[in-house]
């Protein structure tokens with residue numbers, strides 16, 4: 001058998017495709033688990049996701065408008081409206097007046113909706129076992145890579161914008177000498193490390209685009225230092 005002079009060249013050229021294929025397989029597993037989890041509760045995955053979004057607001061806080069739910073999930077308003085209508089009929093979601101505008105409707109979970117949302121939020125847990133198998137250093141490199149991908153997809157408008165540290169006006173990347181806690185959150189005035197970077201922070205305030213760009217380049221320049229659990 002004749003060996004090619006560069007037998008692995010073609011393989012390495014296709015690394016981006018392999019990463020994409022690997023992510024696609026993980027996506028299939030997530031969808032399959034979501035179907036199982038939702039099916040066991042008599043919900044569609046979209047209905048389960050609506051429950052999960054509404055579960056993110058406290059019971060004593062104003063509810064979310066339909067448009068905000070659709071935006072959070074990256075789905076159209078008619079699709080969100082259909083899912084919400086079913087959840088209202090099932091007694092899992094209640095409609096009430098929006099305190100900011102009495103003509104608008106705000107959505108809240110009922111007590112039963114909160115219970116089912118807690119179950120729905122457990123669906124991704126099957127991934128934790130697989131992630132736990134990675135070394136801490138691998139998890140941190142993976143997390144940073146995920147943030148890059150999420151930011152890229154957000155900028156292309158392909159997924160909803162989430163409240164990440166890297167787009168927050170309070171984020172100060174790489175300003176501390178401590179390699180374990182190089183970043184700073186000006187909101188709580190505290191240093192923090194890679195593993196504390198948030199993907200969905202309720203205190204997030206979007207920075208102006210020039211500051212986001214500046215912070216992003218400083219974040220990329222800051223080194224990743226593996227942190228062991230205390």
Ligand code: SF4
Nearest residue numbers: 165168171185187201
């Ligand atoms: S307020 Fe939240 S999102 Fe903003 S930097 Fe602090 S922890 Fe990150």
